[in-house]
Amino acid sequence: MSKKVGITGNEAIAQAMRIANPDVCGAYPITPATDIMQRFTSFVANCEVKTEMILTESEHSAMSACIGSSVAGGRVATASAAQGIALMWEMLFIASGLRLPIVMGVANRALSAPLNIHGDHSDGMGMRDCGWIHFYSENAQEGFDNMLMAFRIAEHMDIRLPVMVGLDGFITSHSIETMEYVDDETGRAFVGEFKAVNPLLDIKNPKSYGPLILTDMYMEYRKAHDNVMAKVPGVVLEVAAEFEKISGRKYGLFESYRLDDAEIALVVMSSAAGTTKDVIDTYRAKGVKVGLLKPRLYRPFPYEQMGEALKHCKAVAVLDRADCFGGSYGPLFADVSNALYHYAQRPIMINKIYGLGGRDYMPDQAEYTINELIQIAKDGKVKSIKEYIGVRE
Amino acid sequence: MATPLTLKELSRKEELFTPGHRLCAGCGAPTVVKMVLLATDYPVIASNSTGCLEVSSCISEYTAWKIPWIHSAFENAAATISGVETMYRSLKKQGKISDEIKFVSFAGDGGTYDIGFQSLSGAMERGHDMTYICYDNGAYMNTGIQRSSATPFGADTTTCPVGSHIPGKLQQRKDMTKIIAQHGVPYVAQCSPSHWGDLMKKVRKAHEIKGPKFLNIIAPCNRGWRTQSDDAIKMAKLAVETCYWPLFEIENGVTKITQRPREKKPLIDFLKPQGRFKHMFAPENEWMLKAAQEHVDAYWERLEKEEACFAPPAPAAAEAPKVAD
Ligand SMILES: Cc1ncc(C[n+]2csc(CCOP(=O)(O)OP(=O)(O)O)c2C)c(N)n1
Ligand code: SF4
Ligand SMILES: [Mg+2]
Numbered sequence: 001m002s003k004k005v006g007i008t009g010n011e012a013i014a015q016a017m018r019i020a021n022p023d024v025c026g027a028y029p030i031t032p033a034t035d036i037m038q039r040f041t042s043f044v045a046n047c048e049v050k051t052e053m054i055l056t057e058s059e060h061s062a063m064s065a066c067i068g069s070s071v072a073g074g075r076v077a078t079a080s081a082a083q084g085i086a087l088m089w090e091m092l093f094i095a096s097g098l099r100l101p102i103v104m105g106v107a108n109r110a111l112s113a114p115l116n117i118h119g120d121h122s123d124g125m126g127m128r129d130c131g132w133i134h135f136y137s138e139n140a141q142e143g144f145d146n147m148l149m150a151f152r153i154a155e156h157m158d159i160r161l162p163v164m165v166g167l168d169g170f171i172t173s174h175s176i177e178t179m180e181y182v183d184d185e186t187g188r189a190f191v192g193e194f195k196a197v198n199p200l201l202d203i204k205n206p207k208s209y210g211p212l213i214l215t216d217m218y219m220e221y222r223k224a225h226d227n228v229m230a231k232v233p234g235v236v237l238e239v240a241a242e243f244e245k246i247s248g249r250k251y252g253l254f255e256s257y258r259l260d261d262a263e264i265a266l267v268v269m270s271s272a273a274g275t276t277k278d279v280i281d282t283y284r285a286k287g288v289k290v291g292l293l294k295p296r297l298y299r300p301f302p303y304e305q306m307g308e309a310l311k312h313c314k315a316v317a318v319l320d321r322a323d324c325f326g327g328s329y330g331p332l333f334a335d336v337s338n339a340l341y342h343y344a345q346r347p348i349m350i351n352k353i354y355g356l357g358g359r360d361y362m363p364d365q366a367e368y369t370i371n372e373l374i375q376i377a378k379d380g381k382v383k384s385i386k387e388y389i390g391v392r393e
Numbered sequence: 394m395a396t397p398l399t400l401k402e403l404s405r406k407e408e409l410f411t412p413g414h415r416l417c418a419g420c421g422a423p424t425v426v427k428m429v430l431l432a433t434d435y436p437v438i439a440s441n442s443t444g445c446l447e448v449s450s451c452i453s454e455y456t457a458w459k460i461p462w463i464h465s466a467f468e469n470a471a472a473t474i475s476g477v478e479t480m481y482r483s484l485k486k487q488g489k490i491s492d493e494i495k496f497v498s499f500a501g502d503g504g505t506y507d508i509g510f511q512s513l514s515g516a517m518e519r520g521h522d523m524t525y526i527c528y529d530n531g532a533y534m535n536t537g538i539q540r541s542s543a544t545p546f547g548a549d550t551t552t553c554p555v556g557s558h559i560p561g562k563l564q565q566r567k568d569m570t571k572i573i574a575q576h577g578v579p580y581v582a583q584c585s586p587s588h589w590g591d592l593m594k595k596v597r598k599a600h601e602i603k604g605p606k607f608l609n610i611i612a613p614c615n616r617g618w619r620t621q622s623d624d625a626i627k628m629a630k631l632a633v634e635t636c637y638w639p640l641f642e643i644e645n646g647v648t649k650i651t652q653r654p655r656e657k658k659p660l661i662d663f664l665k666p667q668g669r670f671k672h673m674f675a676p677e678n679e680w681m682l683k684a685a686q687e688h689v690d691a692y693w694e695r696l697e698k699e700e701a702c703f704a705p706p707a708p709a710a711a712e713a714p715k716v717a718d
Contacts, residue, residue: 023480055519061471061516064465065473068474068480071463071477072481073480074483091469201490201492203460206460206462210463212452
């Protein structure tokens, strides 16, 4: 029996963690993700989970402890954001390189300096190439659903990789929305029992983890990691199909909204997608063929599928809630462009940087972007490929 | 019954750190590891920080470790084993595991005194049931003998090289053993492989105490110290006999000197054979020898006082006559 509730994104993540019932959680507080572990530790304090907590003295140690716990042989989860993820960065590569199925909830937040605690994708983009699987969630519902599915994907015998589930800091992490849980029993059955692979605690079969691998084999390890990544989209879809059976909610690698017959499209992740869909509806009512693509699985990036979904458009705007410094484009723009580059006929692409450090993304920003796409679709003229929107002059 | 700590009995035990590792000939670190692993009959799981011991003991599919072992990074041996130990507690609580296992970290002085200090301090404070073992060779040896905060005063290293203006390292060592003792953990000790009986007894004791334990073990490095390659045990012994490396323990706040040198040798006996201190014997650097000796003397004196604080009370002296006023 599922039930409708009004909760915050952080509570949704914490509830999914409660259902998954990890053996160990290691964590360190950071706004706006702190709340996830505050809620979760109250489940621990009230014996609603079997979890042992490790409340470390830093995020570097939190991820190190998660790595130790995961290698030992059990289910492990954590949560963090921004500076915390930046501090863990070294350990993120080690978690994935050791092929550990750690699940991390992230309330995505801007990076310092200047110090800012609000919603932004800079932290997620900073860990983009760490070998983790990444999900981005539009709202609390998706946060909950992605988090439950994350355990299945991370622990899948063909995958065994860490997974990060992001939702927008404050915008989603702290706003109350209605959503539907999967009831505990169904959720627990869906996530299933943890199956250990070569656990360090098996003293009868001693294993060495973390060897030195030199020029003769390092590339082969990297290739093996990349090969596993290639299997991820298939497993994500498999798990989503199973999840649909228990929840009635359907998930793909990304969401296409009024995209099939669209002439112009916007690509935008997480909470801003909701606002954009509303604006699209008003334009559709006026007869403008506009659609949206909302990435869900961000790493590995489903280049092929996304290319196929967007190739028919005349013009596409990619909205990035993070920027890459160095005169280049936003990270999502670069990915979507890569997905389309090899088509002979492809959309004209523009990039908008929006919402940094929690700046509100308002309907007029979507309208502004759509109007520009309409004009580009008509005359093919691009005034500038990259532009900051919603910014003071 | 636990294996008696006699050479005869110990020599029959399986070595859990095997030959074939790639540490330098005569390195003190593997001797320390072997002694630590020989000392106990419990199964042991270890974490290891990046450094000489780690890079040389597990390369590709070759490992010298016959125990479960994990290396993850340089600064996190303590946090890593705290994770392993916590999973152990979780699974034990759930009835999924029943073995009695001991958890150990091996880390160099760099991985302990410097970059791993925070991780170690956190793990000690959290109270994990673990024994953290620092093999202290007094510098970052793996990366080519750079100074650490464990490097002795005066030493010539590749980042505090002896030059025309600066005569090597100008700072004294950090007193790591006492710093960890100040965390209020139940047991810390300093050990030396030259005194293997003392070392093994301390390891054994540590394993019998619940909670976080810290052992600081001197591990001579002939490359960094510039000594003969078969000098490791001799140098470790001189470190103890000169009181450069006193052997003591602090158990529940009570300090005890476990091996008191019969005759406290002058520090130069320890410094002289080491190339890294050669410049200190130049006439213009006499002050360095003096400063180094003074530091050792002061430390030893203080340690004796600390021990005296906890010495059993002397037979009751006659009550002092009360002075009427
Ligand atoms: C974060 C980080 N910084 C620097 C290094 C480079 N590094 C590897 S081992 C090492 C020194 C190790 O010194 P110590 O812990 O004393 O062990 P030893 O090699 O002397 O046995 C350094 C600086 C690293 N691996 N990781
Ligand atoms: S450099 Fe020193 S510590 Fe490192 S392996 Fe050689 S002797 Fe041992
Ligand atoms: Mg060292």
